[in-house]
Amino acid sequence: MKVSLNWIKDYVKLPDDMDLKKLAYDLTMSTVEVEDAEELAERFNGIVVGVIKEVLPHPNADKLRVCKTDIGGGEIKDIVCGGSNLEVGQKVAVALPGTFVKWHGEGEPVEIKVSKLRGVESYGMICASTEVGLEDLLPLGGDHEIMNLNAFECEAGDPIAKALSLDDVILEIDNKSMTNRPDLWGHYGIAREIATLYDLPLAEVPAFVPEVEGGIDVRVGDAERCRRFIGTKMEGLYVKESPFEMRTRLWRVGQRPINALVDVTNYVMMATGQPTHAYDSDHIVDFISARMAGEDEKLLLLSGEELELSTDDLVICDRTGPVGLAGVMGGAKDSILPETKDVILEVANFESRGIRRTTQRYDVRTEASSRYEKAVDPERCDLAFNMAMTLYKELYPEMKVVAYSDVYPTPIEKTEINVSLDWLERRLGQTFSNEYIENKLSRMGFGVTIDGDNLKVKVPSWRATGDISERADIMEEIARIYGYDNIQATKITTTFDAAINQLDYDLSRKIKEYLAFRCNMQEVFTYPWMTDKTVEAVLGTTENLLKLSTPPSPTEKFVKGSILPNICDAIVKNERFYSEFGIFEEAQIFQDRDYTSTYDEKEKIPYYTKSIGGAFAAVTSDVTALFRKAKGVIEMMPRYTHMEGFTFRRDVKPAWADNTVWLNIYVGEKLVGNMGLLAKKASMGCGIKNLSAVLFELDFYALVPFKSRTNTFAHLPEFPENNYDISLLFDLDTKWEKIYAEILKKAKSEKLIKRAAFVDEYKGKQVPEGKKSVTIRLVIGSDTKTLTSDEIEKVANTVIRCLEHTAGAQMRTK
């Protein structure tokens, strides 16, 4: 919202030496966010009044003239101009060289220079109102007309801002910062805040007493939706331009002046925050009514379009039907026309929620509706009525009020709040004198009585529509006016007995740090929804997936039900730039099943878990190696993050996995996750081109953190341990799991076998068909002596013989 400081000065006398920066700052700190404070005159720097002394023909162009123009200081300059209304003696606006103007009112501003126009040098430019942004204030007379300033008292050389009395400061206030303050949506409300901040008197708006006997037939059909309606019929009005001061004020705050009849209503809204509406009395048949629209009722709009109304719309009607959407916009019938004589003024109060529903229904927002939406109080009608009628009387001294009715079925109740001063002090951590509290609250319009410890506050109507209802609100009023920044900071006094121990949080963090710092993976964030394409490719089904009612796009409707589709999307995104990488994400996933209540039995949240998923992606022909890399990450995770260990099984193949390369991950008997190679079909479906990807996902809530670190200590060997590698042939389908189990079994009886490890495997021409060669590293040693090489070999041979019996091992023949 734009606020004119000059306008504010109507209601509160600001000292002449007022520091405007400080005013903007103080308002920001205590009341609303002032985004900008613009010196209006600066917008017109370099544009001065010129007086045309002579108009000469241009030697090279029929439509141009050369004007000898007095630009002040005794300087007469030649200015080339194409204006159709140039006259000797005329006062015009001259943009001096160096000034930026909008050429012909179009495009970006361009700099005016001393330059030749069709061969004649021109010193600056004589401007049209559109060229300096004044078209709303001084409308263009015709296509080629320049701005005529004869009506203004000014002299050659005067800055145009001075000539047009545009010395003002415009504050730009962030509307978001006052959604809770309907009282601030007009200059009077802002003035009240300023008066409070600086202890200045606030001018009262004089009451207007309509001296009339006859009432106007005002009907209120729904007292919930229309809480008050003041209808006033005036005669002896006519359409004319409103005075320059009124027009310029409207223009300064972003409103387009129209004619005096309409301008008054807009002026009053900008001043008080209360919308008002003027109807041509000839268009209103018999009575004026605010009621709910009926079935199949329509409203004819100015555009000629017909709006099909809802029975939830409050409409303004006469005997013949709807003339406007109450508080939102008028229809074709309610407009002020050039021949309008008698006017019915509506000053009414409409309920905020209803207004909001109507604006949403038709997707229209007007200055009026956006104010009603904030919940304007019905008492404010008085202020607006007084101001509007005073203005009409001023502009049309011959005007007569012929009928007046104020329908106000249920006057609002006055809110009273009791606040303990002791409580106030304890909460704010600072003492305020009774005088301070009384002074500030009274200036804001509160009725204040202090009796001992009790502060009794009567809330003014303009703050009583939801803004202020209990003592915390009063505390806020005092604190914000004093300035939060000015209140002395005090130390936090809360103490806690127990140390914080959160195993779940720690485990999640350890896993992420493990993946990032030990496993060379990058954490990513993705959205909580998935694209149809990857859902289809990776999950292969939409069963159990939740959907958004208003998704970000039609193809992103599914709520993340697995972490892997978005991981695959991330692989696609990065494929252009990387041929090898690892990524992971931790996020909540949801499914449309197993609804549970955790906090309130009425609230049922769908199945969810926290999922940690990731991928190793590489352009490689050796997917086995890629799989082993990922498997190593999973295998070592429990050890490095201190949780219950994993075992691997092959029970149910994940939908997205390659037929051969996959594993189920277990903690004890509980399935906690899966890993595997992304199947070719799924990979192509996602749009992955050359990368192979091994994916994993873990159900975080199924992981079991240990309460403390779990590393174990073993004594260092007293006698040397020896590495002894053996290479044996096995059938291709013999698994290492089997071989390793047999060695461990053997180690139970043969204590000299300390450990065994997989070294590598070989398949190919060097070994017989149907066989593979597996190299195993045995660690052989004794706790009591140094073994001889014969003894070591003997142990190795027992292992070989054991594997020959139990796992079908064969020695490699040379």
Next chain:
Amino acid sequence: MKEKLEALLRDGIPRINGAKNEAELQEIKGSLLGKQGSVTLLMKEMSKLPAEERPAAGQLINKAKNELSELIDARREELKLKASEVSADFDWSVPGLPPMSGGLHPIIQMCYDLNDAFRSLGFEIFEATDISSEYYSFDNLNFPPNHPARESMDTYWIEGHDKGEAWEKLCLRPHLTGDSVRYLQSHKPPYRFVYPGRVYRNETTDARHERAFYQYEALIVDKDFTFTAGKVMIQTILSKVFGREVKIRMRSGFFPFVEPGYEIDMECLVCGGKGCSVCKQVGWIEVMPGGTPHPNVLRAAGLDPDEYTGFYVNIGLDRLVMMRYGVDDVRLFNSADLRFLEQFR
């Protein structure tokens, strides 16, 4: 003879000790003890001496020869120990091999920094679900029934759960504050906890607006807690996170769930408060809303607002991280683009 020998030693010994490397030493050895070496030549000259002088001269020469040989060997040993295994043209400026490492998301890094700071002050870390009900997202928070945030234009509602009573309507949570009530309901006062998490708004995205963003909420609820104590807390935390004194200011602000409510601004770290493009020439950057939990919120949590009060802040991590690094497009955080994420390791 004797003089010649002495002159030879006087000249030879410093040369040996001054040899800079093996090759030079070998050359010196040759020039002294080689076939044409000066000592060898002296030996040859001995034949010209009278027979009776020869034994003594021979002894002298042999002694000198041994002395030189020993010196040369000693010098060789010394040079060997001093010598590098690598030739002198070794290029030390070739970059080192970087350790293999991935990284955490820059927002998570900030979140962990804050967690560490808050935990050091005795705060617990809380977590709830991304899907919440209207009941917890709005009703408990004192949002009036007609608040725009409840509309589908602003919140992502779940299909099939977007009608009915407030607790039946489910959405992707639009903010964390509602879930704070969950904590209050399920724990005993006094409370001191933080609540990091992602929230979702149905918005059009651009460089400054996102549909998913990370919030970080901190809440203290206790008896007779002055709200300015919160100011100390915020200052402490921000200074800890940014590693230097951070100036903050608190100004009036409105949020349904707090009373009083305020906006907390932080002095722009880019320009130091002078005004720049990052802070839109203001010198201050809005970093978080804060306030005292509204009595209705405390009531929703089953607490007596006459007895309890507190302090609340909600930090937008995206904006804080953008400021930390000068990131100019908020959408990069959810892009999963490694070229971006790798910069924050």
